[in-house]
Amino acid sequence: MTEGLTFSDPRLAELDGFRVTLDAANERADIVLDRPPYNVISMEARDQLRLVFEALDEDDRVRIIVLSGAGEHFSSGGNIKGFLEATPEHVSKLAWNVAAPARCTKPVIAANRGFTFGVGFELSLACDFRIVSETCRYALPEQKLGQIPGSGGSARLQKIVGVTRTKDIVMRSKRIAGQQALDWGIATECVPDADLEQVVSDLVTELRGFSPMAQRTAKKLLNDTEDALLTTAIELEGLNYSRLRQSDDFREGVEAFHEKRKPQFTGR
Template structure:
């Protein structure tokens, strides 16, 4: 029987402007079929809340997640797997910036989840892997495509075709993560510092930058530049840009409203 359960706590902080999602399902935080849908449900709630400006994904305990409920996949009808990547990868479709903080194991669907986030932080103890090849399978929630775009085709082929793990230091060196904190406590401190920094920026500018980057990267350069140009022009008319310019001239911190 497939595993059920698996909590994803949703807690708000910073006066409701930050949504904190925490994986919690035993020592290894196994992601069940049910957990996948919970992630989609959580993001549906987050995306509909105009007060939330940022999202942070963490996990309880020493490991982010060892991956999915392997045995449970044999209980799922193959036709249901055609939309496999639509729930756990909800962070990629969210208009809000999503940060993930990773310690310990981050395997399989867990890696596919963090690949769908915008900024990743980790520790040297973090280990990343897509080990599906060892089961006679391939990653099915965006892992092949997103990993190749982040670390390059050659490295992605090696790690997907062999299932070999990526260390925390390699993840930093290759651009898979942006910050490598010394330990779990430092990881939380770095995460909070990043949250504070980004909360000081215009929500509409953050949202627009995420969209331009995500939609422009896979198209021809001229298409991405045109998208950037039009987005820039749109932001020129925003109240936040006017406030940013005024604050700069007055040598004070801007008070952005997301308009």
């Protein structure tokens, strides 16, 4: 289901287990996993989610994308039986599909509550911000199936928490509560369950106040330099800083600062 949006790709004519809505007034798009009660993510949905992220990235009405789950849980993970039915070619594309939030040039916020397991956790790890409720439980339970995470989960997690904690989570299929996820640097913020939507909305409003160009640049720079040498990262940072100095948004930001007013950024 889509509200306020029309996708040209025929593969998105009927969405499998999720819906997409547009709040044009707030430049916000919501992708809501909606297959009650646990929002299991099918193989087809992974393909469609990638296509939706790509379409929203090209939509000028959208500044911020929020990924959430309907009900008490974000997602208990993937359709287990689907792994045995999928072709090797299809399975080989899973990590590329799940990485769509990271490739998206716009800020992506994951709102996590309840079970956030398997591919649900992996999708969230590919987002820029993870706002979790106190009910959130992160897990990569693939060891219980005789498998390992296959869509970037262990790799992304190791970058965040290090190899020791990643082994503890992956090799024991350990569940991590929301507050612990915050303490370990996995979550951006942990809030009472009743406050989750409001905190996410406040973050959307905050992010909309910055220059779209500066945010796109910051996201790409941080993603591109995650594995870089410090000297390389500093060089790339300087080059991007120099490029932004030529932008209209930077000039507007400086002028607004001196005039003690709120800047009106245009993304140019």
